[in-house]
Amino acid sequence: MPATIPVGKWQYTTVVVRDYRQVVCNFARFFGIDRWEVIRVDGKYLTNATFEGKPAQHRWISVFGHNGQLGIELIQPVDGPSGYQAMLDSVGEGMYGVAASVCEPAQFETLKGELAAQGIGIRQSGTFFDAVDYYQLDTRDALSNVIVEVHCPRRADWQSHIKPDEVLHMDLAHLGPQFLPTQKMLHIGVVCKDRNRTKANLQKLFGMQRWIEFQIESGVTMEETTYYGQPCYHAYDNHVGRLGEMCFELITPRSDKCVYDEFLKERGEGMHHTFPTICSKEEFTAALPQLEKHGMPVIQGGRIGDLMEYYYIDTRRYLPGITTEVVIPLRPDWLELFFPNPGDASILMGD
Numbered sequence: 237m238p239a240t241i242p243v244g245k246w247q248y249t250t251v252v253v254r255d256y257r258q259v260v261c262n263f264a265r266f267f268g269i270d271r272w273e274v275i276r277v278d279g280k281y282l283t284n285a286t287f288e289g290k291p292a293q294h295r296w297i298s299v300f301g302h303n304g305q306l307g308i309e310l311i312q313p314v315d316g317p318s319g320y321q322a323m324l325d326s327v328g329e330g331m332y333g334v335a336a337s338v339c340e341p342a343q344f345e346t347l348k349g350e351l352a353a354q355g356i357g358i359r360q361s362g363t364f365f366d367a368v369d370y371y372q373l374d375t376r377d378a379l380s381n382v383i384v385e386v387h388c389p390r391r392a393d394w395q396s397h398i399k400p401d402e403v404l405h406m407d408l409a410h411l412g413p414q415f416l417p418t419q420k421m422l423h424i425g426v427v428c429k430d431r432n433r434t435k436a437n438l439q440k441l442f443g444m445q446r447w448i449e450f451q452i453e454s455g456v457t458m459e460e461t462t463y464y465g466q467p468c469y470h471a472y473d474n475h476v477g478r479l480g481e482m483c484f485e486l487i488t489p490r491s492d493k494c495v496y497d498e499f500l501k502e503r504g505e506g507m508h509h510t511f512p513t514i515c516s517k518e519e520f521t522a523a524l525p526q527l528e529k530h531g532m533p534v535i536q537g538g539r540i541g542d543l544m545e546y547y548y549i550d551t552r553r554y555l556p557g558i559t560t561e562v563v564i565p566l567r568p569d570w571l572e573l574f575f576p577n578p579g580d581a582s583i584l585m586g587d
Contacts, residue, residue, distance in 0.1 A: 332555025
C-alpha cells in the first residue's frame, strides 16, 4: 500500500504547556537539550491563519529544542482560538502531535482530496515567515487524538528563513546531571480504545506496514507487575509500528489498575508516554533517588523473564502531562532472544 502522507525525518513532538518559562529547563535537563529557539508567533510571522475551516487570529509561543537525536517543540498559547488552546481547555497540558512530513505544495493539493475522502480535514493552518505553509491534519478520530503536522515549503531554503526571536542557551551542568541517559525517541505510546482501528488508520494514512504485537498479562507474559508501588494484575494489548524514524506504540488496556486505563478515564485517548531510554539496572537504581527527589517516582513496572524489566516514571509534573518509559535489559542478548527476527527488533529500536 503506498503511503498517503509522506514521512521523512521525525522533526519534533509537540507539547502544549501553560508557561514555557516554568518548564523549559526541565525539558533541557531531562533530554539533554542545551539550545532552544523561541518564536512568538503572531501576525508578523504568521499569515493565512485558519482554525477549523475559518480565518483565525491567534498567537502562541513556540520553543524548539533538538539534541541531534530527538526534537521537542513546546507550545504556549497566548490568545485566540487554536488547537493548542482547545487542548488546554479540555484535558490540560501534554503531548499534542508530531511533525515528520514535508510535502511539495502541488503534491499536498492532491493529498488533501484523498484525505478528505477518508474523513481527514485540516484543523489548523497558516504560513510562517512567507516561507512555508503548515497544515495540522484533523486526525484526532482516526489516530486516537494524535495530530499530524505537514509542512509545505514555498521556497527551497525555507528553513533558513525561520528566525527565532530569542535563543536560550542552557548550561546543562548548572541545571544538574541528566537523570537518565536518553537516546532517540524510540516511540511515542498512544492509549487507544481500539488499537486495531488506530493501526489500520496508520497503515492507510502513512503506509506504515512494519508492526510487532504484544499481549501482556500478569502471570502469563509478565511477572512482578506493580502499579503505584503495589503488586497488581494488569492486562493490555499493544501494537508497535514504525515508518523510518517515526514509531508509535498503540495500547488498549484489558484491565484496570494500570496507567493506560487511568489515562483513558482521566483524558480519553491520546499520547501517553515517551520512550527515550534504555539503560542498565545499575544506572536506573542510581537514578531513582534523584528522580523521586524531583517528584518522579515509578508508577508501573514489570519483568519479562530474564530478558528485561520496564518501568513508567511519573514525569507528568516535571514534563507536563507526559509519562516516561524506561527499559532495562537483564542480559546482553535480550534483544535477540526477545525478537528472533532481526526485522522485528528494528521496529522497536529503529534501523
